[in-house]
Amino acid sequence: MPVIKEVLEIAEKIKTMEIRGAGKIARSAAYALQLQAENSKAKTVDELWEEIKEAARILYHTRPTAVSLPNALRYVTYRTKVAYNSGADLEELKFIVINSAKEFIHNSENAVKRIAEFGAKRIEDGDIIMTHCHSKAAVGVMKKAWEEGKDIKVIVTETRPRYQGKITAKELAEAGIPVIYVVDGAARHYMKMTDKVVMGADSITANGAVINKVGTALVALTAKEHRVWVMIAAETYKFHPETLLGQLVEIEERDPYEVVPKEELDTWPKNIVVKNPAFDVTPPEYIDVIITEKSVIPPYAAIDILKEEFGWALKYTEPWED
Incomplete structure (x- = not known):
């Protein structure tokens, strides 16, 4: 169950500080999970959930200090996990990932204001x-x-x-x-x-x-x-x-x-x-x-x-x- 190249590119940019600043890192991590869901070729809900978890693991290990990164991942993946455990189908789970990521990004930008x-x-x-x-x-x-x-x-x-x-x-x-x-x-x-x-x-x-x-x-x-x-x-x-x-x-x-x-x-x-x-x-x-x-x-x-x-x-x- 492959992680798309866009997620790997975002992870590398976070690691090399091309993407920098705790808030921007967090929003980029959430967006990466959104992209994974939008571009996934998963045929089953289990495959999609494994892809999202693997993408989150890759992103999590890029920068160890800024907690905004894991907190963004938690925001999206915790909601996704609840939906998965509740029996969501493939399209429903995709929607949860995408919507949760968009919600986090929106809340983050409003928080700065x-x-x-x-x-x-x-x-x-x-x-x-x-x-x-x-x-x-x-x-x-x-x-x-x-x-x-x-x-x-x-x-x-x-x-x-x-x-x-x-x-x-x-x-x-x-x-x-x-x-x-x-x-x-x-x-x-x-x-x-x-x-x-x-x-x-x-x-x-x-x-x-x-x-x-x-x-x-x-x-x-x-x-x-x-x-x-x-x-x-x-x-x-x-x-x-x-x-x-x-x-x-x-x-x-x-x-x-x-x-x-x-x-x-x-x-x-x-x-x-x-x-x-x-x-x-x-x-x-x-x-x-x-x-x-x-x-x-x-x-x-x-x-x-x-x-x-x-x-x-x-x-x-x-x-x-x-």
């Missing part, structure tokens, strides 16, 4: 904001504040080694927002002129800790030192259900050649080891509020979001592992 509305209310006229990496939700907050007529300026860190800050800087500038683009190490230097920090998240744990692009924790620590408010913009599907059970979030380690080009690194002494963690962990005490599409919460309330949104998931194995 809601977060922008909630977050913009906490931005004041004249604010200078610092941000790190690229987050559609965080960018949405700043763009919404600007659209509301608030005169803001944004300091964007470059975000080594993949320079995602360039994406953020260009998006904000295209919206008309004045941008200061700085190296990561300059965050503390510019924090003294910063009023608020707005960043995204790849995963949020039960205790309110935020896993985001490496460097986030240093920006948040510097903000705390300067008594600058730190706001995290994140959809509820970025909350990590397994952390309710005490599971630790795996931090992805990427290729050292992203940090030092191969042709240069190959000439270095062999006792130099280059490490390239993609993410770090920001403790909840460095964060003032988390802005979700549901509400604005303090970090310690993350556990309530997890119980409400994902409590059911803890009772079952992953739908694609059956």
Whole structure:
């Protein structure tokens, strides 16, 4: 029961970071399952269910840290599994997969809009904001504040080694927002002129800790030192259900050649080891509020979001592992 090439292509793009950003990764994963159902040659409902599970397994193993990916897969496959176990026929099961994927994508896009509305209310006229990496939700907050007529300026860190800050800087500038683009190490230097920090998240744990692009924790620590408010913009599907059970979030380690080009690194002494963690962990005490599409919460309330949104998931194995 083959997985279509479009699913394999999406999986590879997620793995190589051609598709990047937790929200975009999640929507792409859901869309991949939709494509599998739409293009399946399965003759029986059993064959289709096996195809969907195999596609989900392939997608699941692309990036280990961003929980938005497995949460998107769970959204689609859990509903598909319920329908399969209830005796759905082939066409009904296809419909469930396709409709669930479309529903997830729609909800995800609406969540970003809601977060922008909630977050913009906490931005004041004249604010200078610092941000790190690229987050559609965080960018949405700043763009919404600007659209509301608030005169803001944004300091964007470059975000080594993949320079995602360039994406953020260009998006904000295209919206008309004045941008200061700085190296990561300059965050503390510019924090003294910063009023608020707005960043995204790849995963949020039960205790309110935020896993985001490496460097986030240093920006948040510097903000705390300067008594600058730190706001995290994140959809509820970025909350990590397994952390309710005490599971630790795996931090992805990427290729050292992203940090030092191969042709240069190959000439270095062999006792130099280059490490390239993609993410770090920001403790909840460095964060003032988390802005979700549901509400604005303090970090310690993350556990309530997890119980409400994902409590059911803890009772079952992953739908694609059956």
